Amino acid sequence: xxxxxxxxxxxxxxxxxxxxxxxxxxxxxxxxxxxxxxxxxxxxxxxxxxxxxxxxxxxxxxxxxxxxxxxxxxxxxxxxxxxxxxxxxxxxxxxxxxxxxxxxxxxxxxxxxxxxxxxxxxxxxxxxxxxxxxxxxxxxxxxxxxxxxxxxxxxxxxxxxxxxxxxxxxxxxxxxxxxxxxxxxxxxxxxxxxxxxxxxxxxxxxxxxxxxxxxxxxxxxxxxxxxxxxxxxxxxxxxxxxxxxxxxxxxxxxxxxxxxxxxxxxxxxxxxxxxxxxxxxxxxxxxxxxxxxxxxxxxxxxxxxxxxxxxxxxxxxxxxxxxxxxxxxxxxxxxxxxxxxxxxxxxxxxxxxxxxxxxxxxxxxxxxxxxx
Numbered sequence: 001x002x003x004x005x006x007x008x009x010x011x012x013x014x015x016x017x018x019x020x021x022x023x024x025x026x027x028x029x030x031x032x033x034x035x036x037x038x039x040x041x042x043x044x045x046x047x048x049x050x051x052x053x054x055x056x057x058x059x060x061x062x063x064x065x066x067x068x069x070x071x072x073x074x075x076x077x078x079x080x081x082x083x084x085x086x087x088x089x090x091x092x093x094x095x096x097x098x099x100x101x102x103x104x105x106x107x108x109x110x111x112x113x114x115x116x117x118x119x120x121x122x123x124x125x126x127x128x129x130x131x132x133x134x135x136x137x138x139x140x141x142x143x144x145x146x147x148x149x150x151x152x153x154x155x156x157x158x159x160x161x162x163x164x165x166x167x168x169x170x171x172x173x174x175x176x177x178x179x180x181x182x183x184x185x186x187x188x189x190x191x192x193x194x195x196x197x198x199x200x201x202x203x204x205x206x207x208x209x210x211x212x213x214x215x216x217x218x219x220x221x222x223x224x225x226x227x228x229x230x231x232x233x234x235x236x237x238x239x240x241x242x243x244x245x246x247x248x249x250x251x252x253x254x255x256x257x258x259x260x261x262x263x264x265x266x267x268x269x270x271x272x273x274x275x276x277x278x279x280x281x282x283x284x285x286x287x288x289x290x291x292x293x294x295x296x297x298x299x300x301x302x303x304x305x306x307x308x309x310x311x312x313x314x315x316x317x318x319x320x321x322x323x324x325x326x327x328x329x330x331x332x333x334x335x336x337x338x339x340x341x342x343x344x345x346x347x348x349x350x351x352x353x354x355x356x357x358x359x360x361x362x363x364x365x366x367x368x369x370x371x372x
Contacts, residue, residue, distance in 0.1 A: 017172040019055075021069075021179045022062025026054060028186055062175075065182075069174040077211055083108035086119035089293070093301040094285035099328050112208070114215055121222035123279070128229055130281020139281045148221035151228070159224035166217035173210040177203055238278070242308065244320040245287035246275025248365030249300045251327035251343065257369055259349040259362055260327075262295050263339040270354040271342070273361060275320055284321040296341045297331025304368050306361065324365045 082091045083104045092099060099105070109116045125144045133139050133147075142150070152160035180203045187196035237243075249260040264270035276291035278284055285302045292300045304324040310317040334341065344352060346366045350359045 017168070017175045018062035018066050019058055020062070020172075021065040021175045022058035022060065023054075024179050025061045025065065025182060026058045028183070030054070065178045066171070066175050069171075069178045072174055072177065072207075072210070073214075076207070077214060080104065080108050080211070081114065081215075084114055084118050085109075085293070086123060088299065089289040090283070090286045093289045093299060093328060094283060096302050098301065099299055102329075113211065118215070118219075121219050121226065124226050125222040126282070127280040128225060130279075134280070145218050145221055148225045151225055152221065156224055156228065159220075163217050163221045163224070166213050166220055170210050170213035170217060173206050173213065177206045177210060180206055241319050242278055242284060242321050243318045244275050244311075245278050245284035245291070245323070246273050246320055247288045247292050247300060247302070247323045247325035248273060248306060248361050249292055249296075249298070249325045249327060250365065250369055251330075252372070253343070256345060257366070258343040258345055259365070260292075260296060260298070260300075260341060260343055261349055261352060261358075262341045264354070265339065268339075271352045271358075272354060273322075273358055275322075278321075285323065288321075288323045288325065292325065293331075295339060297334050297338075298327055298341075299329040299331070300325040301328045303370070306364055306368065309357065309361075311357065322361055324368050 081087060083100045087108075088099055088105065091097075108114050109118070122144055125148055129142075129144055129147045130139045132151075133141070149160060149163060152163065180199050183199035184196050184203070187193075187199060250257050251260075252258075260274070261271040262274050264272045274292045274295040276287060276294070278287045288302060289300065292298060302323045303326050306322040306324050308319060308321050310319050342352070346362060349362050353359045353362060
């Protein structure tokens with residue numbers, strides 16, 4: 001049985017993610033606690049017995065610090081990660097919620113955190129996962145990251161080790177954030193202002209390192225799984241027969257309701273509703289939000305389901321799930337070479353719409369617009 005340096009490194013970092021924070025907390029508190037219980041001389045580390053006690057308490061406190069630091073995933077990392085375009089579409093707008101604050105979205109898409117292209121790998125990994133699990137009907141049983149790690153465990157051990165290395169590094173700095181927070185409070189309460197300032201200043205870079213390494217661990221897992229896919233995977237039909245999703249998008253302007261039409265991609269003289277293919281494993285609501293954004297530049301949230309209908313009379317015509325959607329945020333400057341988009345009152349929208357189905361959907365959507 002050979003020695004594997006990378007596994008040893010991962011185990012060592014995991015160990016010190018618990019022991020080092022605990023040791024720092026124990027060292028800071030030991031003399032204070034000793035005085036409180038009547039040991040005026042403090043708690044000197046002079047022999048093996050006290051050393052073992054120190055290690056035991058360090059390990060115990062380290063576990064508490066580690067568990068507390070895990071809350072940073074729920075309180076900080078996940079909320080910010082969901083501020084990218086994919087998170088806005090799948091976690092908020094598809095469920096009828098409003099967009100996150102603009103500054104959060106800009107921060108999430110900046111080069112300091114997740115970057116503008118942060119969602120491409122996870123979207124591809126989700127599609128691969130959906131194709132793999134569709135036969136079991138278990139597409140939602142496990143998230144894309146955990147499935148990617150399970151796949152690497154089975155088929156690519158070296159890839160799994162690379163992912164775990166990033167995870168271990170992330171956990172270390174996550175625990176270190178808690179230690180720095182405790183140090184800040186400890187020094188401030190003891191009147192040691194400069195030391196408190198130094199500890200507090202270290203929290204920001206430790207947070208950044210934790211988030212950066214965690215993001216890299218997920219990206220690395222997705223990249224390995226994508227690279228392992230060979231050949232063009234066939235699009236497996238959905239059990240419900242749906243192939244596309246789209247939206248009847250409206251907005252209120254000066255008290256009037258207007259509807260969104262866009263140029264058809266293959267015939268610029270035609271005016272249609274935004275729609276597109278449902279990707280494997282994708283919720284049709286997410287598809288509708290994504291396609292509206294891609295085809296018009298606007299963010300819109302799902303309000304109601306309208307209907308499922310075929311595009312045309314042919315038996316094999318695309319089956320589209322249509323939603324009523326409300327404008328959440330107007331897009332910025334739209335290049336001239338992109339498909340033209342128009343906001344029109346109902347009567348004018350129906351007049352400009354090319355197809356009978358579009359006119360009918362506009363009428364149906366107008367009847368479902370919430371009254372204010």
